[in-house]
Amino acid sequence: MHDIRREPDRGREPVLQFDGLLHTRKRRAKTAGTVPFQFPAELPATPIDELxxxxxxxxxxxxxxxxxxxxxxxxxxxxxxxxxxxxxxxxxxxxxxxxxxxxxxxxxxxxxxxxxxxxxxxxxxxxxxxxxxxxxxxxxxxxxxxxxxxxxxxxxxxxxx
The missing domain is CATH 3.40.1550.20 (Transcriptional regulator MraZ domain)
Structure with missing residues (x-):
């Protein structure tokens, strides 16, 4: 099971982590906590560009x-x-x-x-x-x-x- 973790960072939006994939945006936020989220074991490659x-x-x-x-x-x-x-x-x-x-x-x-x-x-x-x-x-x-x-x-x- 993978977790999305929201970690507060002074003056920034919480950091969302997906097993090493990191994304941050500037924003004021003071919340912390863990949101459970589970990806399939492996996301299959697909030729479907848009559905x-x-x-x-x-x-x-x-x-x-x-x-x-x-x-x-x-x-x-x-x-x-x-x-x-x-x-x-x-x-x-x-x-x-x-x-x-x-x-x-x-x-x-x-x-x-x-x-x-x-x-x-x-x-x-x-x-x-x-x-x-x-x-x-x-x-x-x-x-x-x-x-x-x-x-x-x-x-x-x-x-x-």
């Missing part, structure tokens, strides 16, 4: 809509999209051989076979996680996101007396 996310509800025809996310990716109704299932998650990529489109109204339709393979049902809320540098969107059911958050830091979700 942008939004939530959406899947309707009974498989429509997903988030115009701002698609606009950020520069995806338009002229772009062909390929939707695959990877690890029970819909993965959407721009591809000339793709069979899906963003409609003029800003909606993307997930084919019924994809919804079935991923156990997505009408009315379900999903997280759309986009990596603009990779030109990809991955669709996560919010139940999966909740499970990941629970597994990552179970103690923060437990009721305290």
């Amino acid at each position: 942008v996310h939004a939530t959406a509800a899947l309707d009974n025809r498989g429509r997903l809509g988030n115009k701002s996310l698609f606009r950020l990716l520069s995806w338009t109704s002229a772009d062909r999209l390929q939707i695959t299932v990877e690890g029970q998650l819909p993965v959407i990529r721009r591809s000339q051989s793709g069979r899906s489109l963003i409609r003029a109204n800003g909606y993307l339709y997930l084919p019924s076979a994809v919804r079935r393979d991923c156990n997505l049902t009408a009315g379900e809320r999903v997280l759309l996680a986009a990596a603009p540098a990779l030109d990809v969107v991955v669709v996560y059911p919010l139940q999966a996101v909740a499970g990941a958050l629970w597994a990552y830091r179970r103690h923060v979700w437990e009721r305290k007396p």
